[in-house]
Amino acid sequence: MSELDKQFHEAIVNVLLCVADDKLFLGHRNSDWTGIAPILEADIAFSSLAQDDIAHAGAFYELINSINGENPDQIAFGRNTSAYRCADIVTKDDEFNWANAIARQFYCNVYEYLRLQRLSNCTWSPLANLAKRIDAEQAIHVDHITTWMEHLGNGTEDSKERMQKALDDYAPYASMMFEAPRGIDTLFEGGILVNEGCLFTAWKDCVDNIVDGTGLTITVEPCTGDGGRTGNHDEDFTRSLNELQEVFNTDPLAAW
Amino acid sequence: MSASANVEVKVKEFSKEDPAKLAAFEKHVAEGGLVEPNDWMPEAYRALMLRMAEHHANSEIVGALPEGEWITKAPSLLRKLALTAKVQDEVGHGQMLYEVAQDLGKTRNAMLRDLITGVTKYHNCFNYPCPTWADVCMIAWLIDGAAILNQGTLAHGSFGPYIRTMRRINMEEAFHFKHGEDMVLTLMSGTENQKKMAQEAFDRWWGPALAFFGPVDPPDVMERPAMKWRMKTATNDELRQKYVNRFAPAAMATGLVVNVCEKDEKGFVTSATPDPLLKLDKETGNWGFTQPDWDEFFRVIRGDGPCNKERMALRRFSYEQGEWVRRAILNGATNAPCNN
Ligand SMILES: [Fe+2]
Ligand SMILES: [Fe+2]
Numbered sequence: 001m002s003e004l005d006k007q008f009h010e011a012i013v014n015v016l017l018c019v020a021d022d023k024l025f026l027g028h029r030n031s032d033w034t035g036i037a038p039i040l041e042a043d044i045a046f047s048s049l050a051q052d053d054i055a056h057a058g059a060f061y062e063l064i065n066s067i068n069g070e071n072p073d074q075i076a077f078g079r080n081t082s083a084y085r086c087a088d089i090v091t092k093d094d095e096f097n098w099a100n101a102i103a104r105q106f107y108c109n110v111y112e113y114l115r116l117q118r119l120s121n122c123t124w125s126p127l128a129n130l131a132k133r134i135d136a137e138q139a140i141h142v143d144h145i146t147t148w149m150e151h152l153g154n155g156t157e158d159s160k161e162r163m164q165k166a167l168d169d170y171a172p173y174a175s176m177m178f179e180a181p182r183g184i185d186t187l188f189e190g191g192i193l194v195n196e197g198c199l200f201t202a203w204k205d206c207v208d209n210i211v212d213g214t215g216l217t218i219t220v221e222p223c224t225g226d227g228g229r230t231g232n233h234d235e236d237f238t239r240s241l242n243e244l245q246e247v248f249n250t251d252p253l254a255a256w
Numbered sequence: 257m258s259a260s261a262n263v264e265v266k267v268k269e270f271s272k273e274d275p276a277k278l279a280a281f282e283k284h285v286a287e288g289g290l291v292e293p294n295d296w297m298p299e300a301y302r303a304l305m306l307r308m309a310e311h312h313a314n315s316e317i318v319g320a321l322p323e324g325e326w327i328t329k330a331p332s333l334l335r336k337l338a339l340t341a342k343v344q345d346e347v348g349h350g351q352m353l354y355e356v357a358q359d360l361g362k363t364r365n366a367m368l369r370d371l372i373t374g375v376t377k378y379h380n381c382f383n384y385p386c387p388t389w390a391d392v393c394m395i396a397w398l399i400d401g402a403a404i405l406n407q408g409t410l411a412h413g414s415f416g417p418y419i420r421t422m423r424r425i426n427m428e429e430a431f432h433f434k435h436g437e438d439m440v441l442t443l444m445s446g447t448e449n450q451k452k453m454a455q456e457a458f459d460r461w462w463g464p465a466l467a468f469f470g471p472v473d474p475p476d477v478m479e480r481p482a483m484k485w486r487m488k489t490a491t492n493d494e495l496r497q498k499y500v501n502r503f504a505p506a507a508m509a510t511g512l513v514v515n516v517c518e519k520d521e522k523g524f525v526t527s528a529t530p531d532p533l534l535k536l537d538k539e540t541g542n543w544g545f546t547q548p549d550w551d552e553f554f555r556v557i558r559g560d561g562p563c564n565k566e567r568m569a570l571r572r573f574s575y576e577q578g579e580w581v582r583r584a585i586l587n588g589a590t591n592a593p594c595n596n
Binding site: 243 | 321324330333340341346347354364439446447449450573578580583584
C-alpha cells in the first residue's frame with residue numbers, strides 16, 4: 001500500500017516526528033563532540049554516527065513532506081517547543097562526560113533499532129521501505145555502542161564506575177522513550193502498524209543481554225506520565241532547541 | 257580548516273653531517289627524489305620534517321575548534337551535515353599527520369601533551385574569533401582556500417609520507433572550499449542583513465588569510481633548508497601573491513569589498529577602508545594589496561591573540577576529560593604510541 005488514507009495522516013505524521021526528532025537531536029548533541037572526543041579515532045567514528053542520525057532525520061522529514069507538503073528544514077528548525085516529539089533523553093546534557101554520551105547512545109541506539117524493526121512491518125510501503133533501509137544502518141550503530149559498553153565496562157574499575165553512574169543517571173530518561181506516541185492506537189486498529197507487543201520488554205531483554213558479562217546493570221523502569229512524545233519537554237531540551245534555532249531564527253525565511 | 261606548516265627553520269647543526277652523504281641527499285632531493293622514513297637523511301631534515309608535520313597536525317586539531325562550536329547552530333540540515341563532516345575531516349587530517357610525525361620519532365600522546373602545555377604551536381589564524389555564522393562561511397572559503405593553495409605546493413615536497421598525506425588531505429580540502437564558497441555565495445545573494453554579516457566576517461578574516469602564508473620572505477629564503485630540501489616548494493610571498501590574485505577578484509565578484517582594517521584586542525574590526533593598493537597590474541597580472549598587520553601577527557603568535565587562551569583551554573579540557581577513557585581502552589598504557 002503506497003497511498004495512505006487521509007484519516008491516518010495526523011497519527012502517522014506524529015509517529016514519524018517521534019523518530020525524526022529523536023534522530024535529529026541525538027545527532028545534534030553527538031555532533032557537538034566532533035573535535036573534542038577522548039581519542040581521535042573515536043572522535044571520527046562518533047561524528048560519523050551523528051551525521052548518520054541527522055541524515056536519517058532528514059529522510060523522515062522528507063517522508064513527512066510527502067504527506068503534508070511541509071519543507072523538511074522548516075519542520076526540523078521551525079517549530080515551537082511543544083510541537084517537537086522527541087524523548088528528552090536525546091537532549092539530556094552530557095556535560096562533555098564521555099560516559100554520559102555513551103550511556104545515552106546505548107539506550108537510544110538499541111531502542112531505535114527495535115523501533116525501526118517494527119516500523120519495517122508497516123503496511124504503508126514508503127515507511128516500511130525507509131525503516132528497513134535505515135534499520136540496516138542502525139544495526140551498525142548498535143554494534144559500535146556495544147563495543148564501547150564492553151570496553152568501558154571491562155576496562156578499569158574507574159571506567160566501570162563511571163559507566164554505571166551514567167547508566168543510572170540516564171535511566172529515568174530512558175523510560176520516557178517508551179511513552180506512546182499520540183494516535184498510535186489508531187494506526188494499530190487501522191492495520192497501518194502492527195502491534196508486536198511491549199516494546200519496553202523487548203528493549204530491556206536486549207540491553208540486559210548486551211551488558212551481560214560487562215559487570216554493568218540496567219535499572220530502567222517502564223514509562224509513566226507525560227514527556228517529550230506529547231510535547232512536554234524539559235529545560236535541557238529547550239536549551240538544545242534554542243541552539244539549533246539560533247541562526248535559523250535570525251531570519252526563518254532566508255536561505256542559508 | 258587547515259594550515260601551512262610555517263615552522264621556524266633555523267638550522268645550524270647540519271654541517272656536522274657526513275659531507276658525501278649530505279651531498280648525495282641534496283642531489284637526490286634537488287632532482288625531485290623522495291625521502292622515505294628509513295632512508296638516510298640529515299638529522300636536521302628529520303627534526304624539521306617532524307616539526308612541520310607536528311605543527312600541521314596541531315593546526316588541524318585546533319582548527320576544528322572554532323568551526324566545531326557552530327555545528328549545533330548550523331541553520332539547515334544540509335549545512336549541519338556539511339559542517340560536521342568538515343570538522344570531522346579536519347580531525348582526520350590531524351590523525352593522519354600525527355602518524356607521519358610519529359614515524360619520525362615522537363608519540364602522539366607526547367605531541368598532544370606538548371600542544372596543551374604550549375611547548376608546540378599551531379597555526380596562528382585559529383587564534384581569531386568566530387563570532388557569527390558568516391565567520392564559519394568565511395573560514396571555509398578563505399582559510400581552506402589558503403590551505404589548498406599552500407598544501408598543493410607542499411604535495412610536491414620531498415618527504416614521501418608527508419606528500420602522500422597532503423594529496424589525500426587536499427581532496428577533502430577541495431570539498432571544504434566548495435562548501436565555503438557556496439555558503440558565501442548564499443549569504444551574498446541573500447538579505448541585506450546577510451550581506452552585512454558576510455562583509456563584517458570578510459573584514460575579520462581577510463587579514464588572517466593573508467598572514468596565513470607566514471611572514472615576508474627573508475632575502476636568503478632559497479638557501480634555507482625548507483626550500484633547499486624541498487620541504488616547501490613555494491615561498492610565503494609567492495603563495496600570498498597567488499592567493500590575492502585569485503581571491504581579491506573573486507571576493508569583489510560576489511559584492512564584497514576588500515578592506516584594510518584596524519582591530520581591537522578582541523579581534524573585532526574598529527575601522528575598515530577599501531584597500532588603496534588593490535589594483536591589477538596588467539603587465540605582471542598581479543593584484544596589489546596592503547600587507548596584513550605584521551605587528552599583530554607576531555603578537556598573536558607569541559600567545560597574546562584574541563582567542564589563544566580559549567582555544568587552548570578547550571583543547572586541554574578535551575585531553576583531560578578523555579584521560580580515563582584512554583586508560584580504560586588501553587589497559588593503563590596511556591603512553592602507547594598509537595591510540596593516544
Ligand atoms: Fe579543511
Ligand atoms: Fe584540514
